[in-house]
Amino acid sequence: MGSGVQEQQAPLAQGEVSPRTPSRQSESLKQTRSVINSLFSGALAGAIAKTAVAPLDRTKIIFQVSSARFSAKEAYKLIYRTYLKDGFFSLWRGNSATMVRVIPYAAIQFCAHEQYKELLGDYYGFQGKVLPPLPRLLAGSLAGATAAMLTYPLDMVRARMAVTPKEMYSNILHVFVRISREEGLKTLFRGFTPTILGVVPYAGLSFFTYETLKKVHAEHSGRLQPYSYERLVFGACAGLIGQSASYPLDVVRRRMQTAGVTGHTYGTILGTMREIVTEEGVIRGLYKGLSMNWVKGPIAVGISFTTFDLTQILLRKLHQMGYTAR
Numbered sequence: 001m002g003s004g005v006q007e008q009q010a011p012l013a014q015g016e017v018s019p020r021t022p023s024r025q026s027e028s029l030k031q032t033r034s035v036i037n038s039l040f041s042g043a044l045a046g047a048i049a050k051t052a053v054a055p056l057d058r059t060k061i062i063f064q065v066s067s068a069r070f071s072a073k074e075a076y077k078l079i080y081r082t083y084l085k086d087g088f089f090s091l092w093r094g095n096s097a098t099m100v101r102v103i104p105y106a107a108i109q110f111c112a113h114e115q116y117k118e119l120l121g122d123y124y125g126f127q128g129k130v131l132p133p134l135p136r137l138l139a140g141s142l143a144g145a146t147a148a149m150l151t152y153p154l155d156m157v158r159a160r161m162a163v164t165p166k167e168m169y170s171n172i173l174h175v176f177v178r179i180s181r182e183e184g185l186k187t188l189f190r191g192f193t194p195t196i197l198g199v200v201p202y203a204g205l206s207f208f209t210y211e212t213l214k215k216v217h218a219e220h221s222g223r224l225q226p227y228s229y230e231r232l233v234f235g236a237c238a239g240l241i242g243q244s245a246s247y248p249l250d251v252v253r254r255r256m257q258t259a260g261v262t263g264h265t266y267g268t269i270l271g272t273m274r275e276i277v278t279e280e281g282v283i284r285g286l287y288k289g290l291s292m293n294w295v296k297g298p299i300a301v302g303i304s305f306t307t308f309d310l311t312q313i314l315l316r317k318l319h320q321m322g323y324t325a326r
Contacts, residue, residue, distance in 0.1 A: 038111035041311035046106020049304035055091035056296035094161035101154030113143035144203020153188040159257040191256035198249030206242035231306040239301025248286040
């Protein structure tokens with residue numbers, strides 16, 4: 001017929017999918033698989049990274065919440081005294097609480113980051129491509145804020161276990177019960193505001209730096225996938241930049257979280273900052289332990305990003321192998 005008449009298609013049989021439209025069920029399964037893979041990869045990444053630096057992390061928290069002057073020598077002495085007094089595994093005290101918190105936190109953060117990247121890619125018309133700088137920064141910030149909001153009380157518990165003697169709290173549940181009974185449920189959210197204010201630049205800059213370095217690397221090397229050691233370096237740079245930018249707020253939230261056991265009554269962010277600066281100064285107070293963070297932070301973030309990427313790649317390969325074998 002003439003060009004103005006459209007060709008009519010034969011009606012589809014029951015259960016048949018049009019070759020011109022992808023199966024909604026298939027797309028839904030693909031999306032679900034992607035979310036599950038991101039959750040698992042993020043959980044594994046967080047667990048491995050935090051366990052690797054747990055002794056340094058615990059030492060940093062102890063200095064953050066005290067008025068003692070920090071130095072590498074004093075940090076070493078603290079680690080060594082802890083080892084002599086309580087044994088090697090005491091260096092990981094509070095790590096069980098860290099795992100309870102970091103596994104869901106990292107799982108949610110990495111999964112949320114993948115979802116926010118996809119949403120922002122659709123919004124800005126960059127589906128399947130690397131996002132422009134501003135959406136790239138926004139995706140990381142939103143991912144960090146989402147994870148922090150959903151897991152905050154666990155961070156509070158972890159901080160308490162890290163700075164108290166093991167006789168005070170026997171396990172994670174005991175921390176929750178004792179804080180709720182003696183200090184009230186609101187205490188579990190003490191330090192929440194500085195946490196959110198700190199995690200937005202931290203997560204935003206971390207994800208932004210890592211994604212940007214991978215993009216620049218691909219453009220200059222011609223390889224879409226960096227080597228493992230390159231991922232570690234990119235992650236280390238991301239951790240260094242992200243943690244340095246948000247560190248004073250990290251000190252403030254630790255002081256507020258542990259106020260019940262240190263004898264202070266920190267109430268507000270500005271009030272806490274003012275008291276820290278008055279008693280200890282800006283550098284020795286708000287940036288106490290930063291040099292240790294420059295050691296442990298890049299290591300932890302590098303391991304975290306690398307583990308996530310490699311686990312994602314492995315899961316995709318395993319799925320493709322399973323699909324091919326059918």
